[in-house]
Amino acid sequence: MISIFRRIILGRLNRKTINEKIVSLILLLVLQFMQFAALSSVYAAVIPVQPPPEKVRIEPIYNDESNRQPPIGYNEYDGYYVDIQWDSLKTPSIADNGYVNLYLKEASKQYQLPRPDVLKESGIESTRTWARLRNLNSGTIYTGYARAYYTYDAGNTTGVSPESAMSNQVKFMTDIEIEAHPYGINQIKIIWDDVWDFNKRIGYKLYVSEHKDFSGTQPVYITSEQIGENGPVKVNETEGKLEYIYSIRDPGRVYYVKIVPDIQDAQLKRSDESKVVAVSSYILAKTTKMHSTDEGTIWKLEWRPVVTGLNSSDINITYYIYRGDIDSGDIPRHIGTVNDTNFFVTLSSEESGVYFIIRALVTKNGENYYPGINIESDIIIIRDSETPYNPAAPEFVEEFVDKEGNVIVNYNNELKPRSAVILWRTPKKADGTIDDNITYNIWLTDDPKLIENPPANSKIESGLKVASDSYVIDGKETVGYKYKVSGLIPNQVYYLIMEAERTFVDYVDGKLEILTMTSSPSVKVIVTPAEGPVDQPVVPGRPPLSVKMSPDGKYMITANTAVIQIKNKWYEKYVSGRWEYISQEEYRDSDKGINYRIVEYDQGVTINVGIIEYDEGMSLEDLERTPANAIIGHSVIANDPDENPLLNIDGKKHNVDIKLTGLKPNTTYIVWVRAVRLEAGLISGPSDPILLTTGYEYQTVLEKPTVPVISYSRAGMTYVDLVWDFRLNSNYKYYIKYGITEDINSATGSATVESRQLLRDNLSYFRIENLKPNTVYYFWIQAESFDEDGNSEKSYWSDSYIARTLPYTPPDPPKGFGIKNSNDAITKNSITFEWIMVQNLEYILEISRDSFFRDSVRYSAGKVSEFTVGGLISNHRYYARLYAYDPESKLESNPSNVVTFRTLKSLDDYDSNEDVERVISEDFIKKAAVAKNGIWYVEVTGINSDRLIEYMMTDNVLDYVIDLAEPPQGTSTVNLKISEKVFYALESLKESIIIKAENRKYEFRPGVLKLEKIRTDNVYEIIVGLKDTVYAEKDVAFIAGVNEFGINLYNGGNPIPVQELNKPLRIIYKYNDPYWFKEGATWGYVYGSSELKPVKEAVTAEYDYSVGKGVLSFETLKVGSTAVAVEIGSKSGYTVNSEDSNDSYITIDEAVKLLLDIIGYKYTDRYLVEASRAGIINYNDVYSSQELCTKKKAIDMVSRVYRLKTKGEDLDLIEYQEYLQNNSPITFSEINSLLEIFK
Secondary structure (H helix, E strand, O other): OHHHHHHHHOOOOOHHHHHHHHHHHHHHHHHHHHHHHHHHHHHOOOOOOOOOOOOOEEOOOOEEOOEEOOOEEEEOOOEEEEEEEOOOOOOOOOEEEEEEEEEEEEOOOOOOOOOOOEEEEEEEEOOOOEEEEEEEOOOOEEEEEEEEEEEEEEOOEEEEOOOOOOOOOEEEEOOOOEEEEEEEOOEEEEEEEOOEOOOOEOEEEEEEEOOOOOOOOOOEEEOHHHEOOOOOEEEEOOOOEEEEEEEOOOOOEEEEEEEEEEOOOOOEEOOOOOOOEEEEOOEOEEEEEEEEEOOEEEEEEEEOOOEOOOOOOOEEEEEEEEEEEOOOOOOOEEEEEEOOOEEEEEEOOOOOOEEEEEEEEEEEOOEEOOOOOOEEEOOEEOOOOOOOOOOOOOOEOOEEEOOOOOEEEEHHHHOEOOEEEEEEEOOEOOOOOEOOOEEEEEEEEOOHHHOOOOOHHHEEEEEEOOOHHHEEEEOOEEEEEEEEEEOOOOOOEEEEEEEEEEEEEEEEOOEEEEEEEEOOOEEEEEEOOOOOOOOOOOOOOOOOOEEOEOOOOOEOEOOOOEEEEEEOEEEEEEEOOEEEEEOHHHHHHOOOOOOEEEEEOOOOOEEEEEEEEOOOOOOHHHHHHOOOOOEEEEOOOOOOOOOOHHHOOOOOOOEEEEEEOOOOOOOEEEEEEEEEEOOOOEEOOOOOOEEEEOOOOOOOOOOOOOOOOEEEEEEOOOOEEEEEOOOOOOOOEEEEEEEOOOOHHHOOEEEEEEHHHHHHOOOOOEEEOOOOOOOEEEEEEEEEEEOOOOOEEEOOOOOOEEEEOOOOOOOOOOEEEEEOOOOOOEOOOOEEEEEEOOOOOEEEEEEEOOOOOOOOEEEEEEOOOEEEEOOOOOOOEEEEEEEEEEOOOOEEOOOOOOEEEEOOOOHHHHHOOOOOEEEOOOOOOEEOOOOEOOEEEEEEOHHHHHHHHHHHHHOOOOEEEEEOOOOOOOOOEEEEEEEHHHHHHHHHHOOEEEEEOOOEEEEEOOOOOOOOOOOOOOEEEEEEEOOOEOOOOOOEEEEEEEEOEEEEEEOOOOOEEOOEEEEEEEEEEEEOOOOOOOOOOEEEEEEEOOOOOOEEEEEEEEEEOOOOEEEEEEEEEEOEEEEEEEEOOOOOOOOOHHHHOOOOOOEHHHHHHHHHHHOOOOOOOOHHHHHHHOOOOOHHHHHHOOOEOOHHHHHHHHHHHHHHHOOOOOOOHHHHHHHHHHOOHHHHHHHOOHHHHHO
């Protein structure tokens, strides 16, 4: 049969043969149809028609006093919804149960694909006459209607009736979603849904008010003509939203916004208006350069106060200042809080890319008056104040070329019939840099008389900020801007008027205001070309028009359809006075000359298809007189999914598939096409026709699926994995219902699964999720099969299948628990932990000083990934573990791994008698009774080291001390030998050993020595000198003399000097003189054997003035003699002019320098900050240091310095502090004759 069809299609059978075959096929089909009709009449039954639901309407479902909800609205549970009601369903007498299906048709936006009617809710039992349709699209017009059906049981036959006719339709619009954001200094951006009423866009009334009740507010009317590319309201087609920039009156003020649909349609049900949203305009701010200091430049931030419009005295406005870095992704940090409208900041010359944000909090009676509304400034970039000026007019250009002369963009190349791209140069400042604060206003008109004064409705851009994608770039330099004008008419003259605009912030009548300065206008004339070629379309020859062949080599013809194919580009050869089609292979092999041409359709060409049944004796002249109207206006865009573009010369697709439908079975048709250019009013003659014959129509009986056999493969706490005998490689659908009672009509959940979905995901089960733990569920399943025409048949529902979800189980122990990887994770009194957080779990931290967690303390950390525990004791060991807690199941996990840690030492710990630091007793250490030749020998080796290790393993001590502070008479050097095994033990316990001399300590913390991987009997020899030696160092004063210190390793042979450590060794000194330590001047020195000069190490110190004691320490990786010294180079790196001047005036800056010189304090260029920290001046004086110093401030400063200088033994500090509490510093100064210097 296929071979016969193929021969008919190719037109190679003679007419007699064709007629004989057609008659035979028709006779066979008629006999088969008569037989099928006879059989069908035997089993046919009369089924009453189901009437449609009546009086479908929009009415609220919840309308009582306790719970009143509008029929159209939004909530967080239902999303955007509509309530629909109808009268009780009337069903025929044979019906067991009646059901209602609700359908929706959405009014699609013009730029989106149309959407078919959707079955929104199905199978609503007749006992219910209402439904809430949930999760609809916001700002969308729908039409809704209902259909009904029923189930019946007629003796041995059960079934489902066909759906009823359509009910009456209801038309409604869901609530419009609206949002508003600050946009510019005096603008807000309003975004809302783009609503279409099936064939047109609706209008709106926009309300923006300073009052919540919108009293006295007139709307902004927005018509559909004002929406679009050249209108003030822009369309975001991706989101389906409209965007409008609204200019407001006051900066830093809260505005209320709502949108009201402007639509006249009595049938349309909708809410009167959108919800009200609140937005604050940006706070208006400016920066002013005050003066420069050694620390940097002092800038003044000042801003216009927030406008509330409230006269109440209980209104308070607080301003918070934040600082950020443009080049950093970090969140801006808070640097100050004021109730005034100015703030001073100091920026050094190295600080670039800094910006500031001002945020305001308005409170009434202590409560936030605008909750959820951000009142803040835009990003404030530090820049000098500018004098307002008019910017230069935009300079239009025809093209931009790069440095090599190559064209970057050209106006004429970009000019299209319906669009143009305007080019102009970047605006420049006086220093030659781009002025990026320029915006543009643009008007477009086709009337030259309106150029001087264009009307408001011709304005297509207001305050345009040129985005980066509109930059014209040459290498890395931006040389110009471009702007695309769309929506033009071909072959038309337009006039584009553009003016540059720049805003300045300056004082006007004592108040910060926005000054807008504009340039003179520039005019660009646009002449659009005609659209597309206007020549006669080329007629497709017969070879490009054919019946499409499928990839398996079969012609795509069925009993009712066929697919023909043309090309939108092909190659022809001029032969015998006409152009004939040639294949691409022939074109590749030919000599390209005047006898060959390429034919290609642009998108202005469409295809009309003609189809008529074949009649013997027809001619081509008949086709000339017959309209090709079976298909009109088919696109010439290539759409063949099976075409391989790599086989074409240009590597692009050119096949256009056209599907013919509604054909008769076993019928021969003549098919031809015409090419049309509609805008030019041109149409080609008919192509060469093709002949095709449709196939037979076979009647198939749709299979009724068997009831699936359901079971489950696995159950969890909140899910069950169902399995059943699903059909592979079929168009089956499966419907699942489930609930907690054995009644399918009470099922609480449902799911739909397709066979190909399981095959695609390579699954042998389907998971039902969001179930309750430890609960018995009943499951039912139904199968539905489909044939090729979309007809379907459903099986009966299966019997219920029972499965129980698992009870709750504790969560897994936390992972990644440990001490946070930061320098400040461990302090004297706190510890910060971190771990890997799992969603929806809380965490409990347990801390104990005992490894068995007796008397432990538990902390509820919450849903976090790190937690800090405070209130710990310094220099103590603690143990910690973490638990995960599930608040839903109220179950707790097993503990994590145990983490042990030790808090840092405080100043008191160095004199503490607590057992966290223990002196190694004579039981473990061997000390010589006398010194030999000035050397005192001390050992912790052999059996003593083993006993010491055993002791360390069982005690609760953190540090072990070898006390060398009381050596035998005549000792100058201590020779201390310690077995390497001791250091191994300390490493495993994470404990320290301290060697204590008379005035210093050497702290060996875990990891200081680089130990061998395999334990040995090695011994470390530590040499400690007890006598101070003062070296001759230039500009250095020793406060702790040079003491010999060395380490040697004995491994069975000669000693091996240790010159560098694995981790820093800490050397600690006690001192009483508070002037031992001077920031930036006191250093630790290490004199190694191999270095020519000592290594300087940074020193840290703590001093307690109440007891007159301090601790000074430094760390080093070098091994050698150690000392502490103060650099005594030049005492001052500046000249204080006030010392050599008789001028009676002195600034705060000069007074601070003078006082610091008097007390001999060596300070850095941050002397003002240091003076404020010491209390000599206030912090605000740092920013006003160039102001004159008053007598009162000078007395306060001298009193503070005197107080600092007399904190020694000659003055009882407690009595002095009590005296100052009852007497002023000025009284104190007068008693001590300090006022004489100011007379």
